[in-house]
Amino acid sequence: DIQMTQSPSSLSASVGDRVTITCRASQNIRSYLSWYHQKPGKAPNLLIYAASSLQSGVPSRFSGSGSGTDFTLTISSLQREDLGTYYCQQRYISPITFGQGTRLEIK
């Protein structure tokens, strides 16, 4: 199985900060990577697909980059509603696998 490793596992940032989360795949997954945001008790919400394409309706402060094995999710100016857990997901080789998650807290 392809291992997806996110870093950091948790972080705390202030409103207005620029936040970066990284995701590394154990093998080449081209651009078959998505990012999700999940709040407690809710289903995940799709933010980015194909590594860098912004899902319709998602605020433009979210952006994604990378290909191959190294990927980044960036929040350009953190808002309070961005708290929660972020997951990366690869869909290049079965089984589909997720990163372990990055918990984001607001200072």
Add this chain to the structure above:
Amino acid sequence: QVQLVQSGAEVKKPGASVKVSCKASGYTFTNYGISWVRQAPGQGLEWMGWISSYNANTNYAQKFQGRVTMTTDTSTNTSYMELRSLRSDDTAVYYCARDHVGSQLHDEGIEYWGQGTLVTVSS
């Protein structure tokens, strides 16, 4: 609007089976597939498998092979996930999600999710 409505919470004993339903509306059911993803309490997301709503082709994660069966009923636009021989570590919220019709391998994400079904396995 697209909706996926799942069946209610279940409590099962170890060794039993559970069958979770996922009723779709707001789109042409046979033009898409359904993936199932679970999340143990306080843990991350785990993909279990995928079924095509068009031809009922399936692809299961190796971890669940032999214990899971995914089916689809096009007359009611409903997908089902049955998990057998339940263990305590199967306690989780189970989500269905709308996926591609031909394969679970593609560069798009999952936009539509069910509300989740909590399955508790306890003696």
